[in-house]
Amino acid sequence: MSIGKYEDLNDMQIDVLKEVGNIGSGNATTALSSMVGKMIDIQVPQVEVLDFNDAIEAVGGPEKVIAGILIRINGDIDGMIMFLFEQNLISLIVETFFGTKPQDIFSLNEAELSALNEMGNIMAGSYVNAISQLAGMTIDVEVPVMTIDMLGAIMSVPAVEMGEMGDKLLFIDNNMVIDSTSIQSKMLLLPTIDSLDHLLGKLGVA
Amino acid sequence: MGQKLIVGISDWKVGKGDDILVTYALGSCIGTCLYDRTTGISGLSHIMLPDSTSIIDGHTTRMKFADTALPDMLDRMRAMGANTAAIKAKIAGGAVMFQTSNSKFNIGQRNIEAVKAALAKLRIPIIAEDTGLNYGRTMTFWAENGAVEISSTIMGKKMI
Numbered sequence: 001m002s003i004g005k006y007e008d009l010n011d012m013q014i015d016v017l018k019e020v021g022n023i024g025s026g027n028a029t030t031a032l033s034s035m036v037g038k039m040i041d042i043q044v045p046q047v048e049v050l051d052f053n054d055a056i057e058a059v060g061g062p063e064k065v066i067a068g069i070l071i072r073i074n075g076d077i078d079g080m081i082m083f084l085f086e087q088n089l090i091s092l093i094v095e096t097f098f099g100t101k102p103q104d105i106f107s108l109n110e111a112e113l114s115a116l117n118e119m120g121n122i123m124a125g126s127y128v129n130a131i132s133q134l135a136g137m138t139i140d141v142e143v144p145v146m147t148i149d150m151l152g153a154i155m156s157v158p159a160v161e162m163g164e165m166g167d168k169l170l171f172i173d174n175n176m177v178i179d180s181t182s183i184q185s186k187m188l189l190l191p192t193i194d195s196l197d198h199l200l201g202k203l204g205v206a
Numbered sequence: 207m208g209q210k211l212i213v214g215i216s217d218w219k220v221g222k223g224d225d226i227l228v229t230y231a232l233g234s235c236i237g238t239c240l241y242d243r244t245t246g247i248s249g250l251s252h253i254m255l256p257d258s259t260s261i262i263d264g265h266t267t268r269m270k271f272a273d274t275a276l277p278d279m280l281d282r283m284r285a286m287g288a289n290t291a292a293i294k295a296k297i298a299g300g301a302v303m304f305q306t307s308n309s310k311f312n313i314g315q316r317n318i319e320a321v322k323a324a325l326a327k328l329r330i331p332i333i334a335e336d337t338g339l340n341y342g343r344t345m346t347f348w349a350e351n352g353a354v355e356i357s358s359t360i361m362g363k364k365m366i
Contacts, residue, residue, distance in 0.1 A: 062231040145305060150344070153233030154233065156303070159254060160254055164261065
């Protein structure tokens with residue numbers, strides 16, 4: 001059966017997507033954890049199919065200020081990976097690379113920004129490698145792009161690109177928890193509807 | 207007592223009197239305020255995409271597109287008694303949130319052009335705008351006097 005709309009997914013397909021998120025984000029988190037030298041846990045992934053406004057509420061609300069690192073993926077899955085890093089995670093990453101915490105997230109210099117981009121690159125690569133191996137797929141990862149701004153404005157980017165044909169977004173959502181304090185930073189995988197069909201076919205639940 | 211009307215993404219609302227209309231975190235989307243100073247009837251739209259005509263699937267809201275949302279909102283304002291000839295527009299948004307070499311994804315500029323074209327077709331003049339660049343904007347619109355505030359995380363607040 002072919003999926004025409006995100007809301008057509010059945011429970012079994014949703015469970016399979018959760019597992020995809022689990023494996024991908026587990027691998028990405030391991031990469032982050034070893035870079036920053038901290039214990040990082042991930043919470044059980046959620047598969048969300050929500051209209052745009054509810055999707056933004058679900059990841060923190062429109063005016064929450066956050067760093068968004070966007071990585072487009074293509075090949076056997078088309079879509080994007082979006083990392084949403086809270087200020088304390090940004091501080092931690094910058095401190096790991098440069099030894100000092102940044103004053104605030106709006107005054108990051110070029111080197112600090114590129115370190116964060118590189119972290120996004122490594123994590124996206126890890127995420128995608130894990131999924132590729134799971135389903136024998138080829139997925140290419142584009143260069144990450146980052147911005148620090150209101151969450152609603154950041155999430156409008158996937159909404160525009162994925163939401164042209166409908167009014168909903170599908171994303172697999174993982175929360176990261178660092179040192180038992182909840183740094184509610186997130187990893188989102190947002191496949192296009194066409195590649196979702198392809199992915200589910202590869203995983204034998206189309 | 208006026209209401210605070212929250213306009214979501216792909217949405218529009220109409221108010222009057224001392225209502226306040228707000229739309230949060232415009233990225234590449236465009237917020238359009240239409241204000242009739244003679245009646246105070248005011249509309250705020252938040253569009254995501256320029257053009258509905260390329261969308262094959264009809265199962266999506268007309269409030270998402272510049273070419274359908276703005277005429278629909280104007281119709282509602284007229285039905286409430288707005289005086290079309292007195293209506294003026296203020297627009298904001300159309301940013302490029304992520305700088306990328308791939309211009310296919312730079313929808314902000316196309317949205318700005320589409321909103322301007324839709325307003326020109328409706329013969330509504332644009333009297334103020336804060337568009338383009340690379341940051342998100344929240345738009346707050348007071349129906350009692352047509353004032354519009356733009357707030358952003360890096361630029362602070364300003365009135366347009």
